Amino acid sequence: MAGPLSGIRVADFTWVWAGPFCTMQFAHMGAEVLRVETMRRVCALRMLPPWLDGPKVRAEAKRRGVSEKVAREVMRVKGKK
Secondary structure, three states, X not given: OOOOOOXXXXXXXXXXXXXXXXXXXXXXXOOEEEEEEOOOOOOHXXXXXXXXXXXXXXXXXXXXXXXXXXXXXXOOHHHHO
């Protein structure tokens, strides 16, 4: 998607509400958003049930421009590599 932030890559370490909303706005403006989570505390949106008669949260996030999700256990030595 072309926009004022095209060519910008954003690492999204946010967890709930304001953070994901801001990175969604970056994606709407053309930035590539890379979602980073730990397995211990995933984004609260993952805990919601599927939308009634519509896409699930992951599909909705992808539609809004979040290009990838990365889960890594950063507390372990293996995850820090």
